Amino acid sequence: MNLREYSVFDIMGPIMVGPSSSHTAGAARLGKIARQIAGDDIKDVQFMLYDSFASTYKGHGTDKALVAGILGLDPDDDRLPRSFELAKEQNISVSFMKSDKDAQHPNTVRIIIKNTSGDVTDVLGSSIGGGNVVLKEINGMNVEFTGEYETLITEHIDKPGIIAMVTKVLAEYKINIAFMRVYRQLKGDNAIMVIESDQVIPEDVSISIERINGIEKAIVINSIKNTY
């Protein structure tokens, strides 16, 4: 028996555009999370599809769902099947490539987003079934989070005191931390912190956190599970 607590609406739901919770709804969620990491100002997006995503994406509308997510649409948005037109209207160019490399999970996509100033955001994630997703990489750094919670992501320099300052801001806003993880490549190099909370994290929080010396960027990703 697994210990997960299921809401009635995990079983009867989600409401979604078909045909597949993993290949369509999950893909839209991955796209939307990538958009929130990259910011609104998107110009060009490349999708590198792996394994099952690569072999069946057209028949599952995975491509349309990924683009819909990039535009900020949810998996139940009626406009999802028309996402290519909508992207064109917003002058966002999209392209798809298939990778023959092995991914750890069959439904995996790398999303490379360029904004109008030329900045690049590179995100890798997998759709793991039932519309649930896992984000595995941000800009070359290994991470792991699901987007089920309100998520705060910071990019910062790995040095003493940063984490304390971030949690101090969260405490000031009375935000309870459910989970927290820090990832870094090398000691003293760039690091990423992922903080998950049950509560909605207001934009003021990320603005305050970005003011901390040593923090380069703070992003809030809204929960994909807006069950109620």
Next chain:
Amino acid sequence: MYQFNSGFELLELTRKYNMPISEVVINYEHEMTGNDREIIINKMKANLDVMRKAIEKGLKDDIKSVGGFIGGDAKRLYDKIINNFTISGETVSKAVASAIAVSEVNASMGKIVAAPTAGSSGVIPGALITIARKFGKSDDELIRSLFTSSGIGIIIAKNSTLSGAEGGCQAEVGSASAMAAAALVELMGGSPDESLNAASFAIMNLLGLVCDPVAGLVEVPCVTRNAIGTANALICADLALSGMKSIIPFDDVISAMDSVGKMMPCALKETAEGGLANTTTGIKFKMNFSED
């Protein structure tokens, strides 16, 4: 406390509080989320609205699936019903046509409720909405029955899986059929025990069903399996309501489904490498799809 991890515990709660399964499940949700009853009921009503719209669309429109393998069959079957020309009779045919309608809407990138999955999304609306209409049940009763379904689904999710990739089609359409059968029993005034008997029969009948989608798409054989899952739910509910008992209790049936799922080779679990997907014709379709 309304927590339950098994069919046994769910039945205990219905006895302890003297309430139907649906009511235990509504209380469970309230306890777990802290949300008011009204919010919970309205959220389920939103699901019902999406299910209804999908049926209407599928019976009326000429649907073409994204993969091009299916579409328009719900409408064609419905025309036969109207002309009084079906072998299995009006009730079964209408439920089946409605289930196919939802599956076709799903396959054409229309809006559905994953119940419990997108691939099996036709069974519960097809069975429940059709039977509720036939017997003049109110929307309140219909919404209640969706909670009964969810209760059965929660037990399966906790003790096995609802995913075809993990347990084969038995875990998707089999579960949907069990969820629908239990709900039909409550909708028709049966007892919680009878609901679990119906759910047990439904899974027994579909035990071992593999997930072998042609070209990896949610089209063939998913649509016709939604049809059989629906008809199966109707039959199993009738059997339970007439007093037939499952000698293997529901929890044992779920553990059987779980072990069968684990024994099943990966080729038969949504990978499109076995079964119908791996026939000469299936492979041809798969090749057509990967050349683009």
